[in-house]
Amino acid sequence: MKQFEPLSRKDQQPVRYLIVDDSVFARKSLAKMVESFGGQVAGEAGDGCTAITEYARTKPDIVLMDITMPQMEGIEAVERIVQEHPEARVVMVSSVGYQDNILAALQKGARHFVQKPVKPDALYEIIRYVLNDDAVPVGATEAK
Amino acid sequence: MTFPSDEQAAELRELFFESAEEILQGMNEAGLALEERPGDIEQLRQVRRAVHTLKGDSAACGYRQLSELAHDLEDVLTPELAQQSGGLIAEVILTAADTFHEMLAAYRNKLQPPAGAALRDHIQRLLNGPTDREADVLADATFEWTEYERLMIVESIRRGETVFNIALQLDPETLLPAAAFELARKALEKAGRILALRPEAGASAENVQLIQAALATNQSTDWIRKQCLVPSVVKKISVDRTPLLETPARDLLDILVESEAQAVSAGVKTGPIDSSSNAEEEGHEAGSTAGLAHAAAENTLRVDAGRIDAVMNLVGELIIGKSMLQRAINEFERRHAKDPVRMKLADALGFQSRVLGELQKSVMKIRMVPVEQLFRRFPRIVRDVARLRSKDIGLEVAGQSTDLDKGILDALADPMAHLVRNAADHGIEESAERQAAGKPARGTIRLNAYHDGDQVVIEVTDDGRGLNRDKIVRRAVEQGIITSEKVPQLNESEALQLIFAPGLSTADEVTEISGRGVGLDVVKSSLETLKGSIELESTPGKGTTFRLMVPLTLASIQALLFRVNGRLYAVPIASVGEITRITEGDIHRVEDHEVFQLRQQVLTLVRLDRLEADGSAEKSKRIFVIVISLGGRRFGLAVDSLMGEEELVIKALEDQLVTSPLVSGASILGDGTVVLILNVPAVVSHLSRIPALGAIA
Numbered sequence: 041m042k043q044f045e046p047l048s049r050k051d052q053q054p055v056r057y058l059i060v061d062d063s064v065f066a067r068k069s070l071a072k073m074v075e076s077f078g079g080q081v082a083g084e085a086g087d088g089c090t091a092i093t094e095y096a097r098t099k100p101d102i103v104l105m106d107i108t109m110p111q112m113e114g115i116e117a118v119e120r121i122v123q124e125h126p127e128a129r130v131v132m133v134s135s136v137g138y139q140d141n142i143l144a145a146l147q148k149g150a151r152h153f154v155q156k157p158v159k160p161d162a163l164y165e166i167i168r169y170v171l172n173d174d175a176v177p178v179g180a181t182e183a184k
Numbered sequence: 185m186t187f188p189s190d191e192q193a194a195e196l197r198e199l200f201f202e203s204a205e206e207i208l209q210g211m212n213e214a215g216l217a218l219e220e221r222p223g224d225i226e227q228l229r230q231v232r233r234a235v236h237t238l239k240g241d242s243a244a245c246g247y248r249q250l251s252e253l254a255h256d257l258e259d260v261l262t263p264e265l266a267q268q269s270g271g272l273i274a275e276v277i278l279t280a281a282d283t284f285h286e287m288l289a290a291y292r293n294k295l296q297p298p299a300g301a302a303l304r305d306h307i308q309r310l311l312n313g314p315t316d317r318e319a320d321v322l323a324d325a326t327f328e329w330t331e332y333e334r335l336m337i338v339e340s341i342r343r344g345e346t347v348f349n350i351a352l353q354l355d356p357e358t359l360l361p362a363a364a365f366e367l368a369r370k371a372l373e374k375a376g377r378i379l380a381l382r383p384e385a386g387a388s389a390e391n392v393q394l395i396q397a398a399l400a401t402n403q404s405t406d407w408i409r410k411q412c413l414v415p416s417v418v419k420k421i422s423v424d425r426t427p428l429l430e431t432p433a434r435d436l437l438d439i440l441v442e443s444e445a446q447a448v449s450a451g452v453k454t455g456p457i458d459s460s461s462n463a464e465e466e467g468h469e470a471g472s473t474a475g476l477a478h479a480a481a482e483n484t485l486r487v488d489a490g491r492i493d494a495v496m497n498l499v500g501e502l503i504i505g506k507s508m509l510q511r512a513i514n515e516f517e518r519r520h521a522k523d524p525v526r527m528k529l530a531d532a533l534g535f536q537s538r539v540l541g542e543l544q545k546s547v548m549k550i551r552m553v554p555v556e557q558l559f560r561r562f563p564r565i566v567r568d569v570a571r572l573r574s575k576d577i578g579l580e581v582a583g584q585s586t587d588l589d590k591g592i593l594d595a596l597a598d599p600m601a602h603l604v605r606n607a608a609d610h611g612i613e614e615s616a617e618r619q620a621a622g623k624p625a626r627g628t629i630r631l632n633a634y635h636d637g638d639q640v641v642i643e644v645t646d647d648g649r650g651l652n653r654d655k656i657v658r659r660a661v662e663q664g665i666i667t668s669e670k671v672p673q674l675n676e677s678e679a680l681q682l683i684f685a686p687g688l689s690t691a692d693e694v695t696e697i698s699g700r701g702v703g704l705d706v707v708k709s710s711l712e713t714l715k716g717s718i719e720l721e722s723t724p725g726k727g728t729t730f731r732l733m734v735p736l737t738l739a740s741i742q743a744l745l746f747r748v749n750g751r752l753y754a755v756p757i758a759s760v761g762e763i764t765r766i767t768e769g770d771i772h773r774v775e776d777h778e779v780f781q782l783r784q785q786v787l788t789l790v791r792l793d794r795l796e797a798d799g800s801a802e803k804s805k806r807i808f809v810i811v812i813s814l815g816g817r818r819f820g821l822a823v824d825s826l827m828g829e830e831e832l833v834i835k836a837l838e839d840q841l842v843t844s845p846l847v848s849g850a851s852i853l854g855d856g857t858v859v860l861i862l863n864v865p866a867v868v869s870h871l872s873r874i875p876a877l878g879a880i881a
Contacts (some may be wrong), residue, residue, distance in 0.1 A: 134360075139360045139361075139362050139363055140362075142360055142362075142363040143362050143363050143366055146363060146366045146367060146370065147366065152367060152414070152415075152417075153360070153363055153367070154416065155358075155360065155416075162415065162416045165415030165416060166415045166416060168415070169414060169415045172410075
């Protein structure tokens with residue numbers, strides 16, 4: 041796998057991820073990807089309910105959330121997580137054809153989305169963007 | 185459009201399918217031409233016209249999906265887009281031809297047509313513009329805000345905020361434009377206060393490429409850029425201060441007046457354009473539904489092949505009738521040699537047979553189509569294979585105007601495609617290998633067609649690596665097609681012939697190493713069904729030629745009639761090399777075969793009645809031998825007596841009537857006698873399957 045310039049948090053700690061997908065294979069492949077970005081998998085969840093509790097437990101920097109899952113769909117999970125933790129950065133992961141769901145998830149507070157099959161380059165850029173997002177005021181003052 | 189009856193509708197559909205296939209062929213050709221010369225606007229116009237016709241015709245037949253897709257395609261086939269897209273337009277046209285073809289096949293079989301996602305993607309990409317067009321999308325930004333929005337902007341500026349006109353180009357690759365729009369909007373929201381937005385939030389964002397916004401913010405241009413350049417969503421961005429900023433002290437009234445004037449001019453501008461484009465659209469629809477009617481009005485007739493066949497059959501019957509008449513007159517002449525009426529009868533017969541000959545030719549001509557129709561398919565095949573294998577291959581075509589029976593032509597399509605694909609895939613080497621061998625980097629496949637007697641010869645030649653004789657032979661031995669003892673007896677041509685043997689063909693190793701083989705036995709047998717044959721020449725390192733020979737028509741043949749054991753047979757005169765007489769004493773046995781010497785050559789002798797061939801006949805008995813030569817092979821056919829030459833109208837035999845593949849058909853003579861027509865290629869291949877292959881020289 042291609043190596044990317046490692047991303048880290050402002051406190052020099054590795055970026056921590058929560059990966060939510062009902063497919064083990066998809067989780068593993070996403071985990072490999074974020075590791076290649078210098079990240080760390082803080083937790084995994086196979087459904088929306090677990091995702092909520094895992095989020096509260098691990099407090100990750102980024103959540104990669106599949107949109108269609110059993111028990112609780114990704115949209116609802118996003119909504120619940122963002123309600124409790126407005127700072128949560130959730131990136132939706134979805135196949136084409138769930139445009140309306142993605143739209144709903146974005147409106148419910150997801151920060152970004154990435155299309156399946158996930159391309160590492162695209163994901164890397166998105167994560168950088170989403171993370172940078174939080175550091176906005178600092179970057180802005182620096183820029184001035 | 186209403187259909188008076190189902191039958192008419194069905195007929196119209198049939199007509200549509202036919203014309204559509206032609207359109208697709210045209211698209212393929214134009215696509216290839218555009219690939220060579222992307223700037224060829226005339227080609228593009230042709231494609232556009234064709235697609236337009238297809239759109240109208242398919243709509244008229246109720247094939248909505250096809251019609252809509254064609255409509256979308258038509259929209260992107262503009263010279264401007266073509267120039268901006270570079271080579272992409274050719275790719276789109278070729279993809280479209282494939283997609284439409286699949287859709288047509290589905291409609292024909294009354295199935296759900298494929299959605300053509302690949303084509304839609306292509307069209308979308310073309311619309312969005314992959315490279316050069318990007319700048320244009322941003323340049324398209326007009327920032328025409330409404331009066332209210334202008335007021336807001338002025339108000340913000342007055343409060344000391346900086347207002348930017350921002351244009352975002354969405355990534356055309358995104359398959360979720362609505363979600364992309366939402367993300368871009370959120371990014372803008374975060375960057376500042378959105379005073380105006382196009383398209384407006386909540387509007388359908390299905391086909392958005394360009395987002396325009398007026399944003400009030402205190403952030404720097406760079407920061408806005410960074411914030412709004414959302415990865416995988418926004419491809420390009422332009423951030424400019426609103427022009428109003430330059431004159432912040434301007435009176436509000438001025439601005440109001442100006443904006444009103446702009447709104448008015450915009451209204452004047454958009455109003456007529458909209459209505460005129462509608463009118464044009466309606467004109468298009470009206471024109472296209474008339475497309476089919478127009479096609480019928482041209483000076484060509486589309487006739488169902490079955491109707492021509494019916495005429496052909498009747499002509500066949502007439503020919504039999506003529507031969508009946510001939511016999512009757514012959515008999516009359518014998519009985520009344522002095523009767524002056526016989527001259528009149530002979531004249532009448534002569535006249536009748538001349539007209540009949542003309543009639544037959546005319547009907548045959550109706551069925552004849554130029555080989556070009558067949559050859560037209562191959563540039564695409566060669567191009568596809570060349571692309572897939574990263575080879576450089578040119579296709580040269582000659583003799584396109586050679587006429588051939590439509591039925592034969594159609595039946596040749598698959599075998600020919602097979603040979604061409606093989607030549608491109610296996611025959612032609614890669615450029616590096618070619619150059620190392622001192623050949624031009626670009627490989628050439630040549631198609632040629634010409635008449636040879638009453639046969640049509642079609643050649644497929646490549647200048648590739650040629651066949652590897654040793655590998656073929658080794659493989660044939662391995663597969664048990666020949667025994668190893670026979671190998672030394674094989675001459676060059678016989679060794680190469682092994683490539684047509686069933687079983688050998690599927691061997692991967694041969695395919696890879698020698699370069700050929702998949703299903704060549706199928707090619708051969710399909711030619712035999714056509715009463716044709718196939719020859720092959722190959723020089724290692726120089727290339728390979730396949731020569732396909734097919735009769736001009738399947739309806740009748742000029743044949744040599746002979747008797748064996750009291751039964752009447754015929755062989756096509758084209759396959760007869762010569763006729764000779766030998767005595768039983770001239771016949772020798774080599775292994776299990778009877779052979780005889782003709783001048784310097786030793787030929788195998790074939791008897792149709794093998795029961796008689798057990799040497800019981802006296803040595804001095806003279807027998808006729810018809811020397812059959814076909815595809816470089818010659819053998820003798822022992823016959824009892826020759827009956828002469830006659831034009832035979834071939835009556836197809838139903839499968840259950842004929843158990844032998846050696847008989848290809850039958851005919852009825854004037855006196856009602858039935859003649860069996862020997863399938864000469866099948867006889868030859870039957871011979872080559874018998875072990876004593878080496879005896880055939």
